[in-house]
Each structure stands twice: as C-alpha cells, then as structure tokens.
Amino acid sequence: MLRLTGVGKRYGGGVPVLAQVDLTVPAGRVIGVLGANGSGKSTLLRIMAGVSRATEGVVAGHPAIGYLPDRFPSGQRLSARSYLRHLARIRGLSDLSVIDPLLARLGLVGDPDAQLRTLSKGNAQKVGLAQAVFAEPELLILDEPWSGLDVGTHAILGELVAETRERRASVVFTDHRPAVVRQYADDVYRLDSGRLVAFEDHPETTRIRLSAASSPGHAWADEPGVRTVADEAGCVVLTVDAARADAVLLRALSGGWSVREVAPCSP
Numbered sequence: 566m567l568r569l570t571g572v573g574k575r576y577g578g579g580v581p582v583l584a585q586v587d588l589t590v591p592a593g594r595v596i597g598v599l600g601a602n603g604s605g606k607s608t609l610l611r612i613m614a615g616v617s618r619a620t621e622g623v624v625a626g627h628p629a630i631g632y633l634p635d636r637f638p639s640g641q642r643l644s645a646r647s648y649l650r651h652l653a654r655i656r657g658l659s660d661l662s663v664i665d666p667l668l669a670r671l672g673l674v675g676d677p678d679a680q681l682r683t684l685s686k687g688n689a690q691k692v693g694l695a696q697a698v699f700a701e702p703e704l705l706i707l708d709e710p711w712s713g714l715d716v717g718t719h720a721i722l723g724e725l726v727a728e729t730r731e732r733r734a735s736v737v738f739t740d741h742r743p744a745v746v747r748q749y750a751d752d753v754y755r756l757d758s759g760r761l762v763a764f765e766d767h768p769e770t771t772r773i774r775l776s777a778a779s780s781p782g783h784a785w786a787d788e789p790g791v792r793t794v795a796d797e798a799g800c801v802v803l804t805v806d807a808a809r810a811d812a813v814l815l816r817a818l819s820g821g822w823s824v825r826e827v828a829p830c831s832p
C-alpha cells in the first residue's frame with residue numbers, strides 16, 4: 566500500500582532527523598510509532614501523508630489518505646460543520662449525512678455551527694479526527710491522536726482504529742506511551758536517533774534463587790520462560806518471565822529444590 570525505502574529527512578543544513586527509514590504499510594494493518602519528543606515522529610508522518618518531502622530515499626504507493634496532523638489548524642472562522650462539509654466536497658464525498666453522526670459519536674461538546682477557533686483543544690482535536698476518518702481512507706495517518714482527548718473519546722478512537730482495520734484499510738499512528746501503542750497497534754516501531762527500529766518489548770522478569778542439598782540436576786535453560794541461568798555461591802539463580810514464574814517454582818519444588826529467594830528484577 567505504502568512503502569518507504571531508505572527515507573531520510575534533513576531540515577536546512579542541520580543533522581538528519583530521519584535516516585535510512587524502511588517501512589512497508591500493508592493493507593489491514595495498524596502500525597504504531599513510539600519516540601521521545603523531537604525524535605521525528607511528526608516528520609515521518611508528514612512524509613507518509615505527502616505534505617512534506619523526504620530529502621533522501623523513495624516513498625512508493627498512492628493510497629487515499631486521511632491525516633490528522635500534530636497541530637490541527639483550528640484557529641479558523643469556519644464552523645466545524647461547514648469546515649467538514651467543505652472538505653467532504655473537496656474529497657468528492659457525495660453523502661454529507663455522515664458528518665453530524667460522526668461528530669456526535671466523537672462527543673463534540675458545543676455547537677457544531679460555532680467557529681472552530683472558539684472550540685477547546687480537545688474538541689478541535691475531535692474535528693481533526695472527523696476530517697481524517699469520514700471519507701474512509703485506505704490509509705489513516707494519526708499524529709498523537711489520543712492527546713487532548715477525554716477518556717470517553719479514547720474508547721471511540723480505539724473503535725475507529727479497529728473499524729479501519731476491519732475494512733482492510735491501514736492505520737499509522739504515533740504516541741510516546743508504549744502501553745497505548747501496544748494496546749492498539751499490530752506492529753510497534755520506535756524512532757531512535759533518526760532510525761526506525763522494531764520496538765522490543767521487555768516483559769517483566771523475576772529472579773529465582775534455588776538450592777539443593779544434593780544436586781538434582783536440571784536443564785533449567787530449557788525450561789519455558791527461563792531467560793538466564795547462573796551459578797552463585799552454591800545456588801542456581803534464574804531470570805524468568807514473570808508470567809512463567811509460578812510454573813518454574815512448581816517445577817523446582819517438585820524436583821527437590823529449595824526456594825531461597827523470589828524477587829522482581831529491577832527494570
């Protein structure tokens with residue numbers, strides 16, 4: 566659907582914000598991009614949305630795109646309703662009746678006929694979301710879409726993302742919170758020094774110290790969930806995925822080992 570190959574971006578003569586970014590967005594997939602402030606998330610999404618040019622590399626594919634920018638231009642005199650109708654006509658949408666129910670679903674507080682510039686930040690964000698999704702684009706690009714939204718609308722946005730995936734369209738979104746990105750994305754990436762890398766999830770681990778009067782012997786490294794095995798002062802020390810810790814303890818006790826210590830590993 567959309568493919569970035571070797572994409573780089575440099576503003577003026579500065580250091581590259583993005584370097585050698587490769588990313589394929591397949592149909593029906595939700596991709597989440599994590600990154601600290603200033604790591605280049607918005608720059609990457611602007612390039613994908615076609616509103617900014619890469620200074621290196623190739624962007625291939627021309628899906629119909631719905632785009633929520635990081636700063637939605639909300640300081641306008643147009644009302645939310647006229648703005649969305651205007652955009653709908655530009656995008657060739659004949660059925661304008663989808664707009665009002667969408668604003669209601671997003672929980673727009675206030676008069677849809679009031680000027681956009683009078684809306685609160687969260688309500689302006691809802692109008693920004695509405696313009697991104699109403700035409701059912703093939704690729705939905707959302708820059709920090711959860712920012713500024715109230716809790717009720719968080720769930721609605723989650724539904725909109727899921728519905729987009731269900732109709733085999735794709736979503737690319739950014740956020741700086743791993744838990745949010747993990748919750749909604751099929752594939753999670755992280756921007757690190759301009760490079761886009763797969764986000765490695767580090768599940769919580771537990772440290773288990775075992776001893777045995779006579780060595781019963783056990784291939785602990787082969788036990789599911791065991792990450793590391795070390796000998797320390799006559800004890801065996803295991804690092805175990807927290808979710809598997811109970812099973813490993815049961816195996817140890819039934820195998821004649823004594824449990825000396827169980828503690829969460831420091832992050």
Ligand SMILES: Nc1ncnc2c1ncn2[C@@H]1O[C@H](COP(=O)(O)OP(=O)(O)OP(=O)(O)O)[C@@H](O)[C@H]1O
Nearest residue numbers: 576582600601602603604605606607608609635741
């Ligand atoms: N138009 C521009 N001209 C010059 N520098 C820019 C421009 N846009 C972004 N930058 C710089 O590029 C870097 C990445 O910015 P970008 O907005 O893409 O990061 P971000 O990850 O989206 O940040 P945040 O989480 O704070 O929104 C920053 O150092 C920023 O100052």
